[in-house]
Structures are given as structure tokens and as C-alpha cells.
Amino acid sequence: MSLEHQHADQKSLRKITGSTADWAALAADCVCFANASGGCLRIGIEDGESLPPPGQQIAPELLDQLRRRIAERTVNVQVAPEVVTAANGGSYIALMVARSAGVASTSDGRYFLRVGDSCRPVVGDDVLHLLNDRASLPWEALTSQRRPVSAADAAKVADVLAQLRASDRVKPGVKEKSDAELMAHYGLCDDGLLTHLGVLLVGTANDRARLGTAPSVQAVRFDEQGQKINKWRWDDYQLSPIELLDAIWQEIGDFHESYELPDGLYREKLPAYDRRVVRELLVNALVHRPYTQRGDIFLNLYPDRLEVVNPGRLPLGVTPQTILHASRRRNDRMATLFHDLRLMEKEGTGFDLMYDVQLSQGRAVPVPREGPDWLSVTVGRRVPRPEVVKLMAEADAKYQLRQRERITLGLLAAEPEGLTARELVARLELPAVDALRPAWLGRLLDLGLVQSIGKTQALRYFVAPGLLTAAGLEGQTTLKRMEPHRLRALIVEDLTRYPGSASGDINRRIGPEVPYRTLKRALDQLETAGKLRHAGQSKGRRYWAVPDA
Numbered sequence: 001m002s003l004e005h006q007h008a009d010q011k012s013l014r015k016i017t018g019s020t021a022d023w024a025a026l027a028a029d030c031v032c033f034a035n036a037s038g039g040c041l042r043i044g045i046e047d048g049e050s051l052p053p054p055g056q057q058i059a060p061e062l063l064d065q066l067r068r069r070i071a072e073r074t075v076n077v078q079v080a081p082e083v084v085t086a087a088n089g090g091s092y093i094a095l096m097v098a099r100s101a102g103v104a105s106t107s108d109g110r111y112f113l114r115v116g117d118s119c120r121p122v123v124g125d126d127v128l129h130l131l132n133d134r135a136s137l138p139w140e141a142l143t144s145q146r147r148p149v150s151a152a153d154a155a156k157v158a159d160v161l162a163q164l165r166a167s168d169r170v171k172p173g174v175k176e177k178s179d180a181e182l183m184a185h186y187g188l189c190d191d192g193l194l195t196h197l198g199v200l201l202v203g204t205a206n207d208r209a210r211l212g213t214a215p216s217v218q219a220v221r222f223d224e225q226g227q228k229i230n231k232w233r234w235d236d237y238q239l240s241p242i243e244l245l246d247a248i249w250q251e252i253g254d255f256h257e258s259y260e261l262p263d264g265l266y267r268e269k270l271p272a273y274d275r276r277v278v279r280e281l282l283v284n285a286l287v288h289r290p291y292t293q294r295g296d297i298f299l300n301l302y303p304d305r306l307e308v309v310n311p312g313r314l315p316l317g318v319t320p321q322t323i324l325h326a327s328r329r330r331n332d333r334m335a336t337l338f339h340d341l342r343l344m345e346k347e348g349t350g351f352d353l354m355y356d357v358q359l360s361q362g363r364a365v366p367v368p369r370e371g372p373d374w375l376s377v378t379v380g381r382r383v384p385r386p387e388v389v390k391l392m393a394e395a396d397a398k399y400q401l402r403q404r405e406r407i408t409l410g411l412l413a414a415e416p417e418g419l420t421a422r423e424l425v426a427r428l429e430l431p432a433v434d435a436l437r438p439a440w441l442g443r444l445l446d447l448g449l450v451q452s453i454g455k456t457q458a459l460r461y462f463v464a465p466g467l468l469t470a471a472g473l474e475g476q477t478t479l480k481r482m483e484p485h486r487l488r489a490l491i492v493e494d495l496t497r498y499p500g501s502a503s504g505d506i507n508r509r510i511g512p513e514v515p516y517r518t519l520k521r522a523l524d525q526l527e528t529a530g531k532l533r534h535a536g537q538s539k540g541r542r543y544w545a546v547p548d549a
Helices: 023-035 061-073 125-133 154-166 179-185 196-202 205-211 241-251 275-287 332-340 350-360 387-399 403-413 421-427 465-471 484-497 503-510 516-528
Strands: 008-011 039-043 079-085 091-097 111-115 118-122 217-222 228-234 258-263 266-271 297-302 305-311 367-370 374-380 450-453 460-463 532-535 542-545
Touching: 008 023, 023 039, 023 061, 023 091, 023 111, 023 118, 061 079, 061 091, 111 125, 118 125, 154 179, 154 196, 196 205, 196 241, 196 332, 217 241, 228 241, 241 275, 275 305, 275 332, 275 350, 275 374, 350 374, 350 387, 350 403, 387 403, 387 465, 403 421, 403 450, 403 460, 421 460, 460 465, 484 503, 484 516, 484 532, 484 542, 503 516, 516 532
Parallel strands: 008 039, 217 297
Antiparallel strands: 039 091, 079 091, 111 118, 217 228, 258 266, 297 305, 305 374, 367 374, 450 460, 532 542
């Protein structure tokens, strides 16, 4: 099994020895990791393997050669190679690559970035995007206002420090630090001066306004015709981003509305917007925005959805198609502080949480969109299939499902006829069908909550019919996902009426929405079973039904 992923890669020992040595490629790989989150290059393990060849030995002088060659061919890249002996007795080089403080490049001026398990070149406008994301000194660490710590808002300082000391995510040793040490630990001050992050979170309103890019928020409610009917503003910089979270939630009445869903003799209340989802959307807008770019955060409230629009694009290497799995921090210190204050989930799990909550409540998953200089995320308010709520609640209560299992079950429950493996992979933004098991399907098949039918291209997953019936989610069978035995029966009936037909004509009459491969597979199965015969080859092939004896 390969060990290659976002933070690890493998290379053959031949890449750095003898006539097959490729130092330029190795330098590019190091730049990839340095511009991402750092990582480890395991040199001496072949692709697709998890161990080096038994008995493989590493010459000690090769480590010095690695340090020298990489230093000659890269800029802003720091590496630390060491020899590791594997369980089978073979040795390999573990080349640790540190995350660079600035932008790393090869010595000939090329830029690369690690995305998933691949190394991608950064060219064109993306170079500027990378330079903005990876400044040599992060925006949050600057002290350009020269404001002393004593100029901070004392009430905000006391509140933040009290929350940190009360948090179970902060280590005991950190809690024991003095106030000044704790502020320095979280990057709120540096050498007696408030950093930009410090001004943003514990500074005064005037100092926040002078930053130029401190967040201001506008919330606008629209009616069915798209006309503005109400508006809220938080643009006086009185509140820090931490305080904005609670203020926005409390002041917007839409967030406190709820639906009543029938549940037997009782009625269950379901919030119009789950607080966890709204909180995560606001945290993403406040923590992951580029603070070198001006612009308001907009909360657009429509009758059927909430749209949060944030200035700035996604970090380089993250796209709307990979946002569920990719993770890039733009403001490290701020993200760490919000995590330790329990205001956000750990890195890379925020969208998982929103998927989980939305699907468990019978709603559509969040939809991200990216523009030239903005990012929006839309979540639905309405519950198109209330029955899904009951199904998800009962399944989770009985089996204590994991988060990814709930997400997968929720996607399948929203489609009573199921999804093909490829459709499910697309919904989960996965690279291949192999990634479904075991990570996302988990125990669903073993527990009988999900069933499958077909193989390879025709493989389809669906919620167990008994669960759908109990929840009132039965759906009408469509031609596209018709059960194989029903499709075969239709083919026999069609050929009884129209003997000597070509497969394309059969497909057209039964329904063009039936994939041709599915129909052809059914024809072959019927012929093997002796239910029909054919004459001719290729495009001249014609079919006849065989009468029962």
C-alpha cells in the first residue's frame, strides 16, 4: 500500500544515485512541500510499496550530498534527512521538509505546490496568488501600528484570556503562563507591541478601523422577488471578530425561526438554520479571509437559503471541487486561537461538519462558488424531504454512526433509488471509486443500512428498502435506475412487438435515459439465458425474442 498523500511522498533511491539521478525533480518536490504544509519524502521506497527492498543500505555520505544539492537548487527550503531502518531490515532516507516562512522556489525561478498526493507547478496569475498567500512575514504578525500592549481594550483582553484558561483545548502548561506570556504565545503581541492580530481581537475600535481590512459585516434579507426588505450592519469596528459571532447570531431573527415536523402524535422542531452551520460559515469568513484585501462580508438571506459572500478567493491549491478534503490555513495564529477557544472545528473538518448537519436534517449540502475576488457558500433553509430526518436520527441512535457514515447515508437517503458509485464519488468530491471504502461507506453495508447492486461501472448503492419504507421515503422507479429484471422484461416485451430490431432502436423505444451500456448488458444476459437470439455483427446486429417452449 502506498504511503503518498498531502504530507508524504515516495521516491526510488535511483532518483539520487548514479546516472539516473534527477536532482531537479527532487528540488521541485521539496519546493512543493515547503509551499504547502511541509512533509516527508521517503527516498528508497518504490511507488506503490510501503517498505524499502529488504537489505537495502544507505551510504552515510548520501545525506550530506542531499543537503548540499537541495540547498544549491532551491530558495527558502529547509530539509533534514535521516536514515531509517524499516521492519524488513531495509533502510531508506526520511527527508523532512519544513513549511517555508516565505515563498519557496527552485533556484531557476520556478514555483510548485503540493496538492493532495501530487506536485503541481504554479504559473501565470497563480504566482501572484501564492505570493499574497505566503508573504515573508504574515499580516497577522506585523506591528506596523506601533501600538503598545497597554493600548489594548482591557475588557477584551480579560475576556479572551479568561476563555483561553477555561478551555479544555488549551494545555495546562499554557494556562499557567502570565497574561503577557499568554498573549505572546497566541501572537497577540510581539516585543511589547500589539500585532495586527492583537489589534483585531483585543484592540480598540479606532485602532481596528485604522487597520483598513478589519472585517465589517452586512446582512440583507430578500423577499421571493429578490427585493431587499431588511438590512443589518456591523461596520463601526466596536466588536472584535470573536464578538461578531455572537452578535450576528443574536440579532438576525431568521436564525431563531424553526419548522415543526410531524413525528407520530407529536411534532418535532427543526431550526431554520442550525447554529453549528451558521457558526462555521461565519468562522470561515472571519478566519480564512485574506486580511490584505478590503471588502465587506455579506450574509444574503433568501426565503429558501443563506448565502455568505466573503472577499478573497480560496487559498491556492483549494477549489470548490476539493474543499471537502483539502485544507490550507491562511491565518495560522488566528485559526489556532479560534480553535482553542472552541469557536471552530479542527483544521479540515469544518465542511465535514456542515455536510453532516445539513444532510442529517434532510437539507442539501453546502454549495461553494468562487469568483475573481470573492468566495460564496450557500446553505439551504427548507427541508424538501422531512422523512430523511427520522431515518437519520433512528439510524444514528441505534448504531452511533461516524460522521462520514452519516454523510454518506444522508446523500443516499436523499435519493431513494440510490446513486451509482461514480455519482456518489462525485457528490463526495473523491478522486476515485476506491476511496469510498472503507473511509466513507464505513460500516453501512455490514450494518445493512446500505445495500449495493451491480459491478464495476454499474455498481449502485442505495438505502435498504425496509428503512425507506419505514421512513416513508419510497420513490418511484425510473427508467434510468430500473431494476435489472424489470429492464430485461421490458426488452423481451419490446422485441415481441418489434422483432428484428437493432439495439439502438430498442434503447430509443424503451427510453433514451437508460444508459446504452446497461441495455447492452441486459441483452447479453437475455441471450445467455436463451430468452432472445441475434443475427448479424456490429452495426448490422438484430435481435429476436425466443418464445417460451
